[in-house]
Amino acid sequence: MEKKKSQKPFYKKWWFIVVVALFVIGLIGAELDDGDEVKGEPKDEPTKVVTSAPVKAEVDVEADAAERQREIDELATEMKKAEEEEAAKKAAAKAKAKEELESMDPKSRIEKIVTDKLKNKTNTDKERIVSVEQLPEDDESLYFIVLLNANENLTNNLTRHSMLMDSKEILEPISKIKNMNKVVLQWQLPLIDSYGNTKDGLVMTINLERDALDKINWENFNVEKFPDVSKTYFEHPAIKK
Known part of the structure; x- marks a missing residue:
């Protein structure tokens, strides 16, 4: 009487193991992709979002400060010029009055x-x-x-x-x-x-x-x-x- 060959359970067959492994790997990859899409935070984009606005604001502040300082300097120059002109007028008037006074009897x-x-x-x-x-x-x-x-x-x-x-x-x-x-x-x-x-x-x-x-x-x-x-x-x- 001929003996029957023993059959392995299907989960012990090599092709089953390969299929399961590929399925697991696929699931893991899908979860990783889903996580990245939900977060929506690519590695290089936070740098653009976080740093671009403050840098522009800092530049604007420095430009405003420079403009104000320029206006202050111009005003100071004008005031100094006006003071010098006024002092020159007073000195000239004083000299003229002295000259007129000394010319009198x-x-x-x-x-x-x-x-x-x-x-x-x-x-x-x-x-x-x-x-x-x-x-x-x-x-x-x-x-x-x-x-x-x-x-x-x-x-x-x-x-x-x-x-x-x-x-x-x-x-x-x-x-x-x-x-x-x-x-x-x-x-x-x-x-x-x-x-x-x-x-x-x-x-x-x-x-x-x-x-x-x-x-x-x-x-x-x-x-x-x-x-x-x-x-x-x-x-x-x-x-x-």
């Missing part, structure tokens, strides 16, 4: 100094200059008496101090007039006499000669020292109260 020069520094009228609307008198000496030794109306103030002490300050304001440039040997500055205010009548009267006199004019440092000068440096000094009792 001494009396006209004193009158201009007074009106430039103290104005044409007082705070009570009186003419500032009463008189400017040149006493006869010679061209190399000028002697002037200048009589002015003073400003009135709230108190006698304030009125007095105001006259002293105004005296300094005009005596400094007057002292620079060539050949000015002596200047007597007089101030007047309305005074009431014993009968109740009001009349302008002398309330202060400052008499300065050349040696005193040369010694005074006007920048640091204390106006309360006028009585000490004057050859003669006078104050009316009415402004001492």
